[in-house]
Amino acid sequence: MEKKGCYICGKEVLSRNEIGLTKKLIGKDSKYFYCLDCLAENLETDTEFLLAKIEEFKKHGCKLFFSGGTGLISDDDSLKG
Numbered sequence: 001m002e003k004k005g006c007y008i009c010g011k012e013v014l015s016r017n018e019i020g021l022t023k024k025l026i027g028k029d030s031k032y033f034y035c036l037d038c039l040a041e042n043l044e045t046d047t048e049f050l051l052a053k054i055e056e057f058k059k060h061g062c063k064l065f066f067s068g069g070t071g072l073i074s075d076d077d078s079l080k081g
Helices: 016-025 036-042 047-059
Strands: none
Touching: 016 036, 016 047, 036 047
């Protein structure tokens, strides 16, 4: 069963981009997700690098990332399934 909050810090609401980045960098079948800060720490990088990667993935049309609204998963249910 997938956890909806950050696996490390417990942040309860993750953005679609945080979930998408976890899937893109950790694995599409990941059952645990990370907020941007915890993912950066886990990957030994900084959040600025991860934000740049999100923009790069969006530019290439990756549908795991959100480009409008608040980006909260409740805004778009297309990640279900």
